[in-house]
Amino acid sequence: MRVLLPTTAAAIAVVAALLAPAPASAAGPEIGGYGDDYFLNDGWSGTANQVYDYGLPGDGAVVGDWNGDRVDTIGVRRGSFYLLADRHGVEAPAHSFIYGRPADVTLVGDWNGDGRDTLAVRRGNTYYFNDELTGGDASAVIRYGRADDQVLVGDWDGDGRDTLGVRRGNVFYLRNVLAGGEADIRVPYGKAEDVVYVGDWNGDRVDTLAVRREARYFVKDDFTGGEADRVLTYGRPGDATLVGDWNGDGADTLGVRRGSRPAANVVSWADGTYGAFGATTTIGSGNRTIALPSSARRGLVTIASADTRLTVDVVAADGTAQRIVGGVAGARTALWGDPAGGDARSIRISSTGAWVVTLHPVSSLEALESAGDGSELALYGGALTATHSADGSLQVLQYVSRRPAAGSLAPLYPDERRTVVTGVRAASGSGTLAAGPSIVDVGVGTWRLALPAPPPAPSSLPQPTSVPKSSVVFPLAGEYRLSRTITETHNGADLLQPAWSPIHAVADGVVSFTGWSGGYGNLVTVRHVVDGKPVETRSAHMINTPPVRAGQRVVAGQIIGYMGSTGNSTANHLHIEVRVDGQIVDPMQWLPVER
Numbered sequence: 007m008r009v010l011l012p013t014t015a016a017a018i019a020v021v022a023a024l025l026a027p028a029p030a031s032a033a034g035p036e037i038g039g040y041g042d043d044y045f046l047n048d049g050w051s052g053t054a055n056q057v058y059d060y061g062l063p064g065d066g067a068v069v070g071d072w073n074g075d076r077v078d079t080i081g082v083r084r085g086s087f088y089l090l091a092d093r094h095g096v097e098a099p100a101h102s103f104i105y106g107r108p109a110d111v112t113l114v115g116d117w118n119g120d121g122r123d124t125l126a127v128r129r130g131n132t133y134y135f136n137d138e139l140t141g142g143d144a145s146a147v148i149r150y151g152r153a154d155d156q157v158l159v160g161d162w163d164g165d166g167r168d169t170l171g172v173r174r175g176n177v178f179y180l181r182n183v184l185a186g187g188e189a190d191i192r193v194p195y196g197k198a199e200d201v202v203y204v205g206d207w208n209g210d211r212v213d214t215l216a217v218r219r220e221a222r223y224f225v226k227d228d229f230t231g232g233e234a235d236r237v238l239t240y241g242r243p244g245d246a247t248l249v250g251d252w253n254g255d256g257a258d259t260l261g262v263r264r265g266s267r268p269a270a271n272v273v274s275w276a277d278g279t280y281g282a283f284g285a286t287t288t289i290g291s292g293n294r295t296i297a298l299p300s301s302a303r304r305g306l307v308t309i310a311s312a313d314t315r316l317t318v319d320v321v322a323a324d325g326t327a328q329r330i331v332g333g334v335a336g337a338r339t340a341l342w343g344d345p346a347g348g349d350a351r352s353i354r355i356s357s358t359g360a361w362v363v364t365l366h367p368v369s370s371l372e373a374l375e376s377a378g379d380g381s382e383l384a385l386y387g388g389a390l391t392a393t394h395s396a397d398g399s400l401q402v403l404q405y406v407s408r409r410p411a412a413g414s415l416a417p418l419y420p421d422e423r424r425t426v427v428t429g430v431r432a433a434s435g436s437g438t439l440a441a442g443p444s445i446v447d448v449g450v451g452t453w454r455l456a457l458p459a460p461p462p463a464p465s466s467l468p469q470p471t472s473v474p475k476s477s478v479v480f481p482l483a484g485e486y487r488l489s490r491t492i493t494e495t496h497n498g499a500d501l502l503q504p505a506w507s508p509i510h511a512v513a514d515g516v517v518s519f520t521g522w523s524g525g526y527g528n529l530v531t532v533r534h535v536v537d538g539k540p541v542e543t544r545s546a547h548m549i550n551t552p553p554v555r556a557g558q559r560v561v562a563g564q565i566i567g568y569m570g571s572t573g574n575s576t577a578n579h580l581h582i583e584v585r586v587d588g589q590i591v592d593p594m595q596w597l598p599v600e601r
Contacts, residue, residue: 044261071121087289088103107129111128114126131155160205162190176194177193178192180229204216207236214226224237244522282301298351366568472538483507484507498544498582517557520556530544544581
């Protein structure tokens with residue numbers, strides 16, 4: 007047999023390719039948290055060296071090497087619609103498609119070893135893998151582990167293919183092939199309550215484990231268990247963590263996701279002023295008319311599409327239309343209200359491609375962050391201080407809303423506009439907003455705004471009234487998926503629905519806590535008395551600051567928040583706990599569940 011040797015240049019290229027670091031895997035489940043700001047660290051310095059925003063604050067986030075260039079980048083998920091970027095800091099997605107169902111758990115990995123990450127979805131202990139970023143049917147389907155396992159994704163043996171692992175307590179069961187069967191690696195690490203991450207931390211092509219406690223990370227470079235090989239602090243305890251090879255050097259490092267949340271008083275005001283309704287998501291293509299909720303005077307529409315010619319019009323009862331979105335590919339959120347023709351009845355979408363649309367209440371609009379650059383539109387309330395760079399101009403406008411007189415036509419924006427801060431090439435400016443929350447528009451310039459503190463919780467809570475067990479209701483409406491039940495290390499049930507799905511109080515009661523609570527993320531705790539027994543329910547991982555306050559009485563079926571993935575969470579879901587007489591009980595046994 008004759009062997010053809012490569013030329014010297016070709017030989018050098020071959021050797022270089024063999025010695026070059028393999029793409030580090032950013033594979034894994036969808037990232038929880040809330041926000042559209044990403045802070046990425048290329049090394050272990052503890053300081054971000056890439057900062058940018060992408061998508062919307064309520065999006066699910068995923069990380070992967072979508073084009074095989076060895077650099078991991080950000081993608082976002084809205085229901086079953088995915089928008090993936092190939093470069094850091096770009097606004098328009100390179101890939102947009104539909105895959106799976108809105109309630110699925112999303113996984114990312116290089117399933118076939120071709121150097122590109124693609125998606126899989128999980129339903130219970132069944133996994134549907136796709137080797138392309140085009141949607142369509144799954145390339146492979148397997149079953150692995152149990153329906154209530156926490157799933158992990160990684161290249162455990164360095165062969166270039168990502169496979170699955172599951173976690174039970176602090177023991178990890180890792181499989182080296184994309185198939186069911188017994189685990190190839192079994193290793194204990196950390197504590198059962200730790201948050202776990204997977205990455206190629208040292209660039210040796212093998213993914214290993216790290217655990218997080220508050221803002222400290224304990225990283226392990228092998229599967230021997232025992233002490234961590236390195237410990238570092240990064241970000242804040244409330245951050246959502248990302249893992250990826252951000253610069254293509256072959257080693258995975260950390261990033262965090264952040265975003266501000268509306269204060270509870272702003273949420274309550276917005277719901278009372280504009281109307282409250284449950285968020286709904288519609289996935290489709292082409293031209294479509296979607297009815298608006300009759301209970302709201304104004305609301306938000308978020309639309310994502312790769313179609314640069316897509317338009318969205320608000321249509322009144324008499325057919326009069328007002329355009330609110332036009333000719334913008336990617337993602338856009340717009341405020342809808344009543345056009346000149348009268349009450350808004352529907353939105354009209356004109357498109358030649360696929361799109362995903364979410365209708366959600368004004369109260370879900372992101373509050374102004376502490377700093378930014380450029381124009382923002384957001385809910386805000388209280389005193390305001392603004393500073394900006396000397397080479398720019400800044401203007402803060404307050405739109406004060408008043409309910410129109412009977413029979414009058416409500417404009418798209420609130421009725422009165424006041425200039426609160428204005429200046430050209432000025433170092434700073436300050437002003438006071440009118441009483442009550444408002445919508446604030448910040449013009450060109452770098453700005454910093456002081457957010458109002460939420461109202462203090464009452465020193466004592468009213469006592470809930472006893473109700474019969476027959477009055478208890480299920481916390482979700484419509485189809486959901488049970489992804490995890492109560493175990494020795496898991497005190498509740500995890501119920502999956504799309505982001506912004508409403509979460510309801512299960513019985514009459516009194517809110518005892520609302521707000522951020524570590525691993526619970528945004529949490530609402532309600533005290534009840536059912537059949538004479540004290541009952542406490544905890545609803546966790548809500549997408550934004552809950553629209554109820556401590557001390558507030560709620561009734562069965564009342565909306566107390568919206569589905570999200572904040573805190574220690576890898577997908578949009580409701581984690582609900584039930585305690586009767588102080589004892590943890592199985593929510594799926596205590597709640598009225600259709601079986």
